Amino acid sequence: MSVTYPELSLHIGGKRLKGSGARIDVIDPATEKVIGQVSGASAADLDRALAAAEKGFGLWRAVAVHQRCAILRRAAALLRERVESLAAVLVLEQGKSLSEARGEINASAEVFEWFAEEGRRAYGRIIPDRTSTGRMLVVREPVGPVAAFTPWNFPALTPARKIAGALAAGCSIIIKPSEETPATCLALIEACVEAGVPEGAVNMVLGEPATVSAHLIPSQVIRKISFTGSTLGGRAVAALAARAPKRATLELGGHAPVIVCADVDVEAVARLSAKRKFRNAGQVCVSPTRFYVHADIIEPFAAEFARTAKEITLGHGLESGTVMGPLANARRLSAITELVADAQAKGARLLCGGKAVDGPGYFYPPTVLSHVPECAAIMTQEPFGPVAPITPFTDLDEVIVRANALEVGLSAFGFSRDAATVNKLGSALEAGMVGINRFEISQAETPFGGIKESGDGREGGIEGLEAYLTTKTISQA
Ligand code: NAD
Numbered sequence: 505m506s507v508t509y510p511e512l513s514l515h516i517g518g519k520r521l522k523g524s525g526a527r528i529d530v531i532d533p534a535t536e537k538v539i540g541q542v543s544g545a546s547a548a549d550l551d552r553a554l555a556a557a558e559k560g561f562g563l564w565r566a567v568a569v570h571q572r573c574a575i576l577r578r579a580a581a582l583l584r585e586r587v588e589s590l591a592a593v594l595v596l597e598q599g600k601s602l603s604e605a606r607g608e609i610n611a612s613a614e615v616f617e618w619f620a621e622e623g624r625r626a627y628g629r630i631i632p633d634r635t636s637t638g639r640m641l642v643v644r645e646p647v648g649p650v651a652a653f654t655p656w657n658f659p660a661l662t663p664a665r666k667i668a669g670a671l672a673a674g675c676s677i678i679i680k681p682s683e684e685t686p687a688t689c690l691a692l693i694e695a696c697v698e699a700g701v702p703e704g705a706v707n708m709v710l711g712e713p714a715t716v717s718a719h720l721i722p723s724q725v726i727r728k729i730s731f732t733g734s735t736l737g738g739r740a741v742a743a744l745a746a747r748a749p750k751r752a753t754l755e756l757g758g759h760a761p762v763i764v765c766a767d768v769d770v771e772a773v774a775r776l777s778a779k780r781k782f783r784n785a786g787q788v789c790v791s792p793t794r795f796y797v798h799a800d801i802i803e804p805f806a807a808e809f810a811r812t813a814k815e816i817t818l819g820h821g822l823e824s825g826t827v828m829g830p831l832a833n834a835r836r837l838s839a840i841t842e843l844v845a846d847a848q849a850k851g852a853r854l855l856c857g858g859k860a861v862d863g864p865g866y867f868y869p870p871t872v873l874s875h876v877p878e879c880a881a882i883m884t885q886e887p888f889g890p891v892a893p894i895t896p897f898t899d900l901d902e903v904i905v906r907a908n909a910l911e912v913g914l915s916a917f918g919f920s921r922d923a924a925t926v927n928k929l930g931s932a933l934e935a936g937m938v939g940i941n942r943f944e945i946s947q948a949e950t951p952f953g954g955i956k957e958s959g960d961g962r963e964g965g966i967e968g969l970e971a972y973l974t975t976k977t978i979s980q981a
Contacts, residue, residue: 505602505822507592512542512686514549514710515693517556518703523549525711528683533599533830534820534865540597542686544711547719553678553707554725557649560676560704565646567702569674573620576671578699580616583609583692590660590691595821597685598659599829599866600784602821611948612664612692615964618948622969623672633979641978646674647751648727650972651720653713653741655733656832657787657888659685662755663692665952665963666730667706671696673972675728676705680716684833717741722748728972731755732789735912735957753961753971755953758914759793759886761907763929764805765900765920766798773919774808778892780943782816782828782870786890787836790915790937790945793887796903799896806874806894810855813870813892818861831866831889840868840889847873847880847893857890884910900925908934914954915945936962 512530513520525544532539545553564572583590591605598605628643652666663681670677681689689708696706709716720726721744729752731741738756745752764773781792797805819826831837837860844858857871868890876883876893883893897903907916917939918929930940936954937945946952951962961971 505592507596507822509539509596510593510687510690512540512690514545514553515690515706515708516549516553517560517707518697521549521552523710525549528710530597530684530686532596533832534867536864536866540687542710544683545709545716550709550711550716550719553709554649554720554723556704556707557676557678558704558725560702560707561646561649563702564671564676564705565674569624569626572671572674573623575700576616576620576623576668579696579701580613580620582695582699583613583616586691586695590688592822593691594659594685594688595829597687598656599832600821601826601829604784605821608658608660612660614948615661615664616668619668619672619969622966625966626673626969626973635981637981639980641980643976643978644973645976647972647974648675649725650675650677650728650730651717651726652677652679652730653717653733653737654679654681654689656682656684657784657789659688660692662732663689665968667692667696669963669968670730670972671701671705673969675972676707678707678709678720678726680709680711680713680720683710686710713737714740717744721745721750726750729753730963730971738959751971753953753963754959755789755961755963756912756914756957756959757886757888758789758912758935758954758958759884759910760790760915760917760935761794761796761933762792762917763897763900763903763907763919764795764797764801765918765922765925766800767921768801768919770801770804771808774805775812776943778809778812778870781892782813782890785828785831785868787832787888791888792917792943793893794883794907795892795894796897796907797894799898802874802894802896806855806872809892809894810872813872814856816870818867818869820865828870828890831868834866836889837866837868840887840891843882843885843887843889844871844873844891847876847882850877850880852876852880852893878906886912900928904929904932908932911957912954913956914958915939917943
């Protein structure tokens with residue numbers, strides 16, 4: 505399948521703009537070839553984006569809510585119309601399989617549709633006044649221009665949550681997507697503008713992440729920050745936001761435990777786990793990453809897991825038959841190589857995979873490690889790659905303590921057929937999202953986010969709109 509990678513640019517004030525900052529190369533992770541180039545934003549370009557977002561906020565908040573919602577629905581329709589071409593571009597810059605990329609574009613359209621509807625429900629209230637004639641009104645208003653930062657693993661869905669949420673509330677937004685996957689976000693911005701979002705209400709910049717965030721966040725124009733990415737990046741952004749202070753939604757990494765009890769259908773759960781584990785080559789913040797399997801079933805579970813893993817076809821995401829693409833960048837390849845070597849050195853058994861595929865491309869095969877000791881780095885460090893560490897347990901209370909021991913808490917999973925155990929897992933697992941007997945934990949209607957060092961605030965669901973609204977009390981005599 506031949507696909508042309510689009511021309512890149514910044515997008516400021518309703519128009520494409522050639523940046524005057526440093527040049528950025530975009531690489532196809534399956535070939536390591538440069539497929540696109542773009543100049544990042546200079547300080548002057550960032551100031552232009554701030555001025556545009558300020559003006560765009562005034563224009564957009566003045567548009568009647570039902571009209572704003574119609575525009576967002578139109579943007580969703582454009583994404584659905586363009587699913588094939590957008591998915592192909594997403595694959596080129598990020599590496600995932602075409603069918604996963606299609607799913608991501610459709611999910612992004614759904615996020616726009618959800619927020620288009622939810623924006624109509626930014627209800628206020630009237631509180632009885634202490635006088636017989638006065639009125640106390642509580643109204644919800646857009647918080648103001650937003651600065652958003654998104655990573656490379658979901659180049660459409662993560663920007664969609666932030667752009668649609670902000671716009672539905674009546675905010676304007678400047679988004680800095682990952683420099684590794686800029687074309688997909690640019691296409692979302694263009695769909696919004698084509699659908700009728702006014703000049704300056706949606707803007708996209710690129711550049712050195714720390715420099716861009718240090719410029720945008722302290723600006724008086726920006727009233728709200730939304731960041732998805734690593735805990736390290738999140739800390740830097742949160743520190744800048746706290747200095748103002750400004751509201752910040754942080755969606756950071758996780759390290760999801762999966763507790764598999766002895767009473768499950770072992771083969772079915774093992775197959776389900778393997779399929780979910782290797783989605784997007786494991787580069788998913790809610791990916792299941794630590795498998796605690798009851799000692800009575802660990803051998804058949806691990807064997808079936810490895811059998812399923814070996815059946816996964818690795819290849820360029822655009823090739824028909826590819827189930828799993830390469831890792832998105834060279835950093836992940838070296839990180840995964842080190843984590844697997846460390847686990848093996850500490851006594852883990854390698855059941856399949858375990859060695860990077862000879863280049864070109866950042867390919868690493870689905871890898872299953874069994875009997876991984878708790879001292880292995882992979883048990884505490886988020887792998888963000890196609891490696892499944894499996895380890896035994898015998899006592900449910902004790903394994904819940906192990907599952908909750910890390911400082912992160914984004915997602916967690918439990919499998920059992922026993923009602924009391926199911927209830928216990930749902931209540932006791934410390935995470936923002938818990939999946940019981942399934943891995944699906946997120947849809948446009950549900951809040952997405954973590955606890956502890958996995959971040960603060962929620963995207964999606966009614967909470968996702970709330971994040972962009974502020975409350976005003978109007979006291980009328
Ligand atoms: P990284 O910290 O270099 O970058 C992650 C993302 O954060 C990038 O998009 C980057 O542009 C942004 N970023 C980093 N510092 C920033 C700053 N000061 N201001 C603004 N943006 C900033 O990490 P990486 O090498 O790309 O990935 C490493 C780890 O990050 C992964 O192992 C994973 O744990 C985590 N990660 C999490 C998510 C998620 O969805 N929560 C996504 C990607 C990566």
